[in-house]
Ligand SMILES: [Zn+2]
């Protein structure tokens with residue numbers, strides 16, 4: 373749930389590239405059609421038998437997306453049919469968009485964490501989810517002209533090549549072998565309930581998904597767990613405790629000082645929580661009013677929606693930890709306790 377999707381899911385597949393990260397480990401930089409995110413990363417490693425483990429697979433919703441993945445794989449002498457294991461860090465369209473196409477073309481096992489209702493609910497009942505999101509937005513005090521944008525289900529519905537088959541549950545502790553050693557699944561919810569990182573302990577490499585990135589740009593799937601921000605802070609702590617040497621994010625370049633990035637993201641969340649508390653000092657505010665107090669009224673409707681959802685996640689965290697309480701009439705308002 374990220375607000376209005378792009379008008380078309382077509383990408384410039386000629387811009388897809390494979391970049392060597394380390395021997396036997398490649399970053400596939402796959403273009404995205406979103407205005408604010410230029411690309412998503414997939415990572416490829418070999419298995420002992422020479423076929424591939426692919427972590428994430430980029431956005432979908434248009435044949436150009438699979439063409440982009442094919443182009444990047446061709447640069448390392450491979451094709452989609454070589455994928456033996458498709459490991460999804462979390463159920464967002466930019467990480468599993470081409471999974472249905474890959475599953476139809478390769479003899480592969482698809483691994484995803486079971487908590488993916490946050491994405492798949494839309495496929496089961498698009499109109500119902502849209503209605504529910506619109507109702508939620510009105511309860512958050514969103515002005516009527518922004519309700520449609522908050523209720524949009526286009527990403528889940530159209531940003532993928534089809535319904536994604538899950539062959540194996542990517543539960544915490546699951547181990548996936550590769551020629552570089554086994555990758556262990558670490559549950560890291562917060563950004564999404566289904567979020568998992570994959571850690572290769574001997575090499576100190578973490579496939580980080582959207583847990584962290586080169587810039588601090590937090591986003592949270594609200595509505596499926598009571599406290600996504602609390603989960604995210606715990607996940608940042610869990611990832612930091614692994615002390616990876618290298619973290620490979622879902623967007624942007626490899627992170628060569630992961631400890632500093634985990635600390636910066638944790639500090640960034642703490643700063644925003646403090647800003648929300650300051651906004652609530654002396655006033656009971658709706659989530660929308662709180663978002664305006666924090667971020668103003670951005671021109672860009674996408675940004676207005678994502679700032680609102682981010683703010684709601686901070687308010688839920690303050691309520692979950694007892695720092696704030698809400699009154700719930702037709703519109704929900706938060707105040708400090
Ligand atoms: Zn994501």
Ligand SMILES: [Zn+2]
Pocket residue numbers: 412464466467582622623
């Ligand atoms: Zn992403």
